[in-house]
């Protein structure tokens with residue numbers, strides 16, 4: 001089995017891309033030295049835990065820096081017990097009396113996991129953080145298909161756990177849905193298997209609302225699952241399914257406009273691409289809004305999974321704030337990828353990580369893991385944005401997750417292409433947890449790395465605020481303050497992920513030592529950044545600080 005970048009199978013027509021990627025590598029290693037890549041540093045991998053007890057299918061970072069990991073309940077015994085005397089009785093097919101945990105809380109401080117208790121099955125659920133930092137998770141399978149579960153995060157020494165509502169349930173059964181926090185603090189939930197509709201939490205009186213776009217984008221593979229949803233600064237929603245996308249006004253239930261179809265393959269589940277809204281920039285008054293979609297599987301790869309068709313190498317980037325936007329397909333990934341996760345980095349670039357090079361989503365439908373992440377330089381010239389990173393040795397395919405951590409690492413968990421726990425396979429159930437440190441974390445950057453020493457715990461829309469930074473060498477006049485949300489990571493898509501790069505005044509040196517004050521204006525309003533907890537990163541010459549958590553509210 002080929003592993004890593006060098007031995008990855010390369011199609012003849014892709015060889016030129018490889019040559020180009022290699023050329024880029026050489027060029028970038030000189031010119032990018034101002035962008036955080038030093039010499040040969042292409043990132044480093046670290047094995048955090050040999051056995052987390054479960055294979056995480058859904059992962060979310062709380063504002064205490066801990067990570068909630070969630071698998072299915074209907075999978076048999078996991079490898080971590082619930083506390084003594086705690087068991088779960090259910091109608092599960094596999095294990096009706098189960099004393100093991102199917103969700104755990106990972107604490108990076110102690111590098112340990114604590115078992116959490118879930119009663120109902122969150123398989124292929126969706127989720128989002130609420131304005132008060134509560135993780136809300138909706139739907140699943142079997143007894144969980146209409147469930148609403150909440151997790152109120154606590155200090156790592158606390159005992160917080162899941163609470164499952166017994167009074168409110170979803171208006172439609174949902175698995176493979178997408179949630180988005182709205183400016184007014186509600187949550188909207190789109191679609192799911194056999195659910196061409198949407199609903200709100202708290203529930204709206206006339207719901208669920210039929211959503212014809214999901215019917216129109218359905219096909220024989222159901223390529224409209226886990227739709228990509230991005231809250232635009234206008235307050236409307238960008239919704240993408242299969243190869244189509246629209247701008248939708250949920251307040252009036254109207255489609256404002258339809259965008260052109262993306263060239264190439266279908267992109268949503270089970271065809272396994274991913275998408276981000278690129279950073280919203282205070283420097284242009286948040287007037288330019290761009291969507292990026294990368295990877296996917298060929299139509300038919302799911303229906304004819306034995307063919308193990310090559311995944312897509314293409315990315316589309318579209319300026320949706322333009323009156324007549326088109327997909328720019330210039331940047332091609334150095335190797336094909338499906339089930340890649342796309343992570344907005346503190347530096348405003350994007351890490352494309354995890355996944356496979358052949359096949360599709362679904363059990364055992366993929367082979368040939370994509371071991372190397374690719375760093376996408378958002379603001380490099382078109383055609384020169386992709387840089388392959390150092391490979392891992394652990395396959396992260398179906399049912400794996402990726403989340404940005406407070407210290408700038410990417411937390412990697414899961415991969416289970418099987419219905420149950422299977423270890424005697426080429427691509428076994430993966431209980432190991434890793435982190436990937438992008439090149440900006442290299443110790444050789446520490447002289448330029450800022451530290452946030454003083455910052456408010458809470459900021460108010462449109463009101464200026466000041467943070468104090470220290471940095472060993474002089475701060476650049478273009479220091480950035482970037483707010484990054486904590487998304488719900490599942491099925492190679494990060495629900496609710498966004499980055500707001502604030503308008504920042506020139507730093508003022510306040511001490512002879514390298515201490516500076518930087519004043520920024522909080523996001524103009526909740527359509528730019530819906531209320532809630534964000535990580536605030538200071539970035540100096542493309543080298544980020546560790547984040548502090550900040551509550552954005554009215």
Ligand SMILES: *[C@@H]1O[C@H](CO)[C@@H](O)[C@H](O)[C@H]1NC(C)=O
Nearest residue numbers: 196210211212214215216218
């Ligand atoms: C979905 O679209 C098909 C036509 O493609 C139509 O027959 C069907 O009624 C639609 N479903 C709903 C729920 O409207």
Ligand SMILES: *[C@@H]1O[C@H](CO)[C@@H](O)[C@H](O)[C@H]1NC(C)=O
Nearest residue numbers: 233234282284285286287524
């Ligand atoms: C920025 O955009 C907002 C909303 O469109 C507008 O009200 C404001 O005047 C703009 N500010 C500047 C400085 O252009």
